[in-house]
Amino acid sequence: MRRLLDVLREDCGLTAIKEGCGEGECGACAILIDGRVVDSCILPVGAAQGREIETLESIRETARGRLIVDGLSRGGGVQCGFCTPGIAVTIEALLRENPNPSEYEIRDGISGNLCRCTGYQQIVEGVLYTAAETRERSR
Amino acid sequence: MSAEWIRPRTLQEALAIRSARHVRPLAGATDLYVRYRGIAGTLPALSEAVMYIGHLNELTAISVHEHQLRIGAAAVYTDVAAHPATPGILKNAIAELGAPALRNVGTLGGNIGNASPAADAVCTLYALDAQVELASLGGARRVPIDAVITGPGQTAIAEDELITAILVPLGYDSFSFYRKVGTRRANALSKLAFAACGEVEDYTLGHLGVAIAAVGPTVIRSRELEERMRGADGRKIANLRNELIAGYLALVAPISDQRSTAQYRRWVTENLLIEFLDRCLPSNLNGPQ
Numbered sequence: 001m002r003r004l005l006d007v008l009r010e011d012c013g014l015t016a017i018k019e020g021c022g023e024g025e026c027g028a029c030a031i032l033i034d035g036r037v038v039d040s041c042i043l044p045v046g047a048a049q050g051r052e053i054e055t056l057e058s059i060r061e062t063a064r065g066r067l068i069v070d071g072l073s074r075g076g077g078v079q080c081g082f083c084t085p086g087i088a089v090t091i092e093a094l095l096r097e098n099p100n101p102s103e104y105e106i107r108d109g110i111s112g113n114l115c116r117c118t119g120y121q122q123i124v125e126g127v128l129y130t131a132a133e134t135r136e137r138s139r
Numbered sequence: 140m141s142a143e144w145i146r147p148r149t150l151q152e153a154l155a156i157r158s159a160r161h162v163r164p165l166a167g168a169t170d171l172y173v174r175y176r177g178i179a180g181t182l183p184a185l186s187e188a189v190m191y192i193g194h195l196n197e198l199t200a201i202s203v204h205e206h207q208l209r210i211g212a213a214a215v216y217t218d219v220a221a222h223p224a225t226p227g228i229l230k231n232a233i234a235e236l237g238a239p240a241l242r243n244v245g246t247l248g249g250n251i252g253n254a255s256p257a258a259d260a261v262c263t264l265y266a267l268d269a270q271v272e273l274a275s276l277g278g279a280r281r282v283p284i285d286a287v288i289t290g291p292g293q294t295a296i297a298e299d300e301l302i303t304a305i306l307v308p309l310g311y312d313s314f315s316f317y318r319k320v321g322t323r324r325a326n327a328l329s330k331l332a333f334a335a336c337g338e339v340e341d342y343t344l345g346h347l348g349v350a351i352a353a354v355g356p357t358v359i360r361s362r363e364l365e366e367r368m369r370g371a372d373g374r375k376i377a378n379l380r381n382e383l384i385a386g387y388l389a390l391v392a393p394i395s396d397q398r399s400t401a402q403y404r405r406w407v408t409e410n411l412l413i414e415f416l417d418r419c420l421p422s423n424l425n426g427p428q
């Protein structure tokens with residue numbers, strides 16, 4: 001059975017997600033299934049049958065999705081950008097469940113995402129910005 | 140070659156398929172799809188027929204029956220940790236198991252089926268005296284967790300059986316102690332895990348379970364050493380301490396592998412035993428000093 005990652009990238013042309021490690025360690029291939037973050041590189045496509053899949057392509061069109069991208073890019077949370085799609089999707093899952101995460105909860109939320117460039121601090125600050133801004137705008 | 144993919148509609152159908160032919164059950168795939176992965180973009184090198192069971196409601200339900208928590212074998216970690224009746228020590232172990240993306244698909248059934256000596260959810264199931272329900276078309280049997288896992292990668296699950304549930308007795312964890320030692324907090328298999336829980340009554344130790352993972356071919360638990368601690372108060376534990384540490388160190392047989400060395404594992408085991416016996420137990424047996 002093919003991996004969901006290959007079906008999304010090759011058959012559906014959804015190339016925002018990346019293959020980093022291919023073994024569930026780095027989160028570059030993260031997507032949402034029924035609203036929960038999952039690594040598509042180790043998921044057989046059959047396990048997603050009948051379930052709702054969201055990738056960065058749809059998330060970035062939403063109001064919060066734009067704020068996530070904004071939060072990551074303004075403070076240096078994106079350098080080479082390889083990890084960014086997976087991180088943005090993971091942040092979306094985190095903020096849906098917890099619109100006001102602490103720094104610890106953010107670090108725990110993105111603990112399955114490896115970034116070799118930023119050192120994470122800028123990413124954490126980006127999420128704090130996005131969360132605050134989202135709450136501000138929804139008032 | 141692409142392996143056949145079978146999607147039964149019910150547990151009954153899954154068991155019928157299991158009794159008729161050889162199929163490999165698959166729940167979260169987080170072990171199987173990593174073990175058999177090929178190079179990027181290629182199919183996993185799995186040649187057996189795979190039977191997906193992650194969608195079967197009978198296997199994903201979590202419920203409480205009297206003093207027992209029944210966790211469906213294919214319930215994902217995230218749901219197990221979120222259930223109000225789940226013992227704290229199991230929640231702690233799950234919080235340190237992988238990252239959210241892993242906990243959203245990985246299952247206890249898969250952790251048991253994989254039978255890794257380093258499996259840390261399984262380690263807490265040993266300490267909690269969990270039983271495993273194994274079912275076939277002929278009916279179901281309940282087997283203590285330590286009798287299901289027989290060696291590294293080896294289980295007593297018959298070819299026609301599936302793990303259907305994990306049964307955890309409730310109320311045996313008035314105190315608990317869980318430590319996982321790994322390289323990266325998320326997504327790292329343990330170099331070692333240590334799980335202990337039990338009950339204190341009238342300043343003495345009642346029921347107790349102590350389990351250590353990744354220091355032998357299976358998780359280590361000694362009923363004999365636990366029996367010696369049972370009924371002990373703080374003073375007795377202090378007197379027994381050296382014997383207990385020596386007793387446990389005689390049981391561990393760690394190996395060196397890519398994650399750690401045997402010597403390191405032995406040191407960490409000793410240090411965790413010291414922390415458990417000198418700090419955790421006294422603070423629970425003597426009350427706040």
Ligand SMILES: Cc1cc2nc3c(=O)[nH]c(=O)nc-3n(C[C@H](O)[C@H](O)[C@H](O)COP(=O)(O)OP(=O)(O)OC[C@H]3O[C@@H](n4cnc5c(N)ncnc54)[C@H](O)[C@@H]3O)c2cc1C
Pocket residue numbers: 023024025163164165166167168169170171172173192212213235236237241244245246247248249250251252253257258259260261296300301302303326327328329
């Ligand atoms: C990045 C990463 C990090 C990890 N971190 C940890 C960790 O910290 N601690 C840890 O213990 N493990 C860890 N693992 C290993 C793995 O995620 C766990 O063992 C998980 O519980 C496996 O569950 P699964 O449903 O994905 O198993 P699967 O891959 O679906 O199955 C594993 C095995 O169990 C069998 N099986 C599954 N369900 C049943 C059933 N109901 N009846 C009979 N047989 C069955 C399968 O046939 C297979 O042999 C990690 C894996 C990855 C990729």
Ligand code: FES
Pocket residue numbers: 018019020021022023024025026027028029030039040041042
């Ligand atoms: S590519 Fe999927 S987790 Fe690394």
Ligand code: FES
Pocket residue numbers: 077078079080081082083084114115116117118
């Ligand atoms: S920005 Fe380069 S890996 Fe994260």
